[in-house]
Amino acid sequence: MTQQAIDQLANEIEALKPEFIELSDRIWELAELKFEEFESAKLQTALLEKYGFSVTRGVAGIETAFCGEYSIGGPVIAILGEFDALAGMNQVAGIAEEKSDNPGASGHGCGHNLLGAGSLLAAVGLARHLEKNGIAATVRYYGCPAEEGGGAKTIMVEAGVFNDVDLALTWHPAPFNGVRSTNNLAVIEYDIRFKGVAAHASNAAHLGRSALDALELTNIGINFLREHMPSDCRIHYAITETGGVAANVVQARAAGRYMIRAPEIVGARALAERVKKIAEGAAMMTETSVELELGKATNSLLPNLTLETAMHEQMTALGPVPFDEADEAFARDIQATFSQEAIDSSIRLYQVREDAFSNSRVDGSQPLHRGLRVFEGKSHFRAGSTDVGDVSWVIPTAQCWTPAWAIGTNPHTWQVVAQGKSPTAHKAFVHAAKAIAATGLKAATDPELIEQARAEWKEKTGKR
Structure with a gap:
């Protein structure tokens, strides 16, 4: 895949972003809990239908689960989105102090408002690019509720909704940019x-x-x-x-x-x-x-190094997230609420040691990660859990991060909620959409990538 194709796709996604920024902010405001994401689901299905996707609601018997499909034949590329909030995490947006305007209410303490909007943007951007350029592939956006304590993807896997999919792609907000292959719990x-x-x-x-x-x-x-x-x-x-x-x-x-x-x-x-x-x-x-x-x-995550390598290559071609001085200023204010231990812990958690663009050491002295994490081509242990793991055991799956949060931010904290509607977060989810869409485009135009990813998956699972 050429740099010109990646740039063209990125520009098309850039042109679409205003509507999806509005979506992300609205989901942040709704902050609906697991299996109760009714309005968040409606907003997303409306956008899918607007952009020509056929929508199936109530997937796997879950009222807030849905699937949008844009079919031009070819391989089936699944893009996973989440949009549930966490209980008791209400926080005022855009400030660097802990403050709730509705104590005890829910809030997006893991950034799933960004995750859903970014994945949906990737699906729409990729589908439009495939149609425009006459490339055969089927794009499916899976609206996956209840990642926080509900495990909806597990139910969806058991219902067989991924059985005819060739590969799955997703992402998660983080303090860092890049791909990390993980074996989690x-x-x-x-x-x-x-x-x-x-x-x-x-x-x-x-x-x-x-x-x-x-x-x-x-x-x-x-x-x-x-x-x-x-x-x-x-x-x-x-x-x-x-x-x-x-x-x-x-x-x-x-x-x-x-x-x-x-x-x-x-x-x-x-x-x-x-x-x-x-x-x-x-x-x-x-x-x-x-x-x-x-x-x-x-289940635990089953890494697919073939797909992860391809995703890292697309992120390398995309370059850094285009942060500005205002983004850095707010991130610096947020970072001031962390101890040095918390900042060091964040770097260890995400195992970001060196930058792939500058070959320099990442030490947390900067408020935002403007670089790209080095991809080692091997898996690491991480003591977290996600129902993406269940998907990875039935189809080859890869995911990336983009830096929606200041370095030192840990998930499930008020600082995540405070940064959830910031221009920094918006730029990060748009960048994630570009990375996912570019990886999907690579798979659509390179059948060998899908074959190699499938072969690796079969070897690891023992499937034939």
Whole structure:
């Protein structure tokens, strides 16, 4: 693929961006939670239909999941978008201080307003370019809700909606620009609920059976388990119900949500069984009853170095994100809210050591990443989880990052929400759209790339 073709595609996407910036900002304002992204989905399906895509709603039985297709024959290229927010992360946009105008409300603490808008822009831009240049390929935009705690892609995979797809492409906002091949963690999420017997905590405590005691014993047991599980596994929890705030009542109800992570889904299942036994033991000790409800289960990511290399090559050809002094000034204000430890941790998390454009060391002294991460051609471990992993096990999948946030920003923080409507974030998602679309164009014009990506996927999965 020539530099001229990449430049032409990038210019076409640049011309489309105003409408998608408006989309991203509106999704940021809606901040709809998992499986409740009704308005965010409507906005996206309306744009898909405006640009000639045929739209299927309610994909895999999920009301807020949808698929838009623009078919010119040829290979099927899937582009994945997300658009769900996080609970309790409301934050005023465009300021470098923690401030909520609606305390307790939801907010886009992982930048999924940008993710969805950028992926949708990539799909529209690529489809229009293919049509204009007479290139045979089918572009599908998958509107994937509930990445945060819902695992909608897992449900979509099980429903077979990716079965005829040749490859999948996506991205995520980050403090850095580039491709990183990752092996992250599979995750199983359980809601554990205890039911006991209420009683007066002073004069009739012997008649009570404390669900709160059972929950606390579960957490103590899990703390002991952490010493005896593999070091690359994780267990996190949140107490979701305490049975009330009255200290003079034996609490009859208590519940917690537990996320159990391991490098492979089989390891997560084995660890989940141990957690289940701890909860059952806690119920036995307290003479309460326990119920475990599976919330979600997502697989680990299966890297595809063939596709990732192709995506890195397109990002190299695109050059840096065109930030200006105003972008740097706001990023510097945001960065001032971080400790040096947080900045160093961000660089380690994303494993950005050297810049591919300048060959210089990345040390966090700059507020924004104006370069490109070096792609090592090998995979790295990352202790996070995403339902993109389930897609990667059924079709070759690649993803990139672009620098929507100041260096030092970590996901699921107020700083992410504050930067979610900034010109910096807008430029980053447009750049991601160009990278995804260029990679899709490369696949559409180079059948060998798809064959090689498929061969690598088959070798890693053992599929024929």
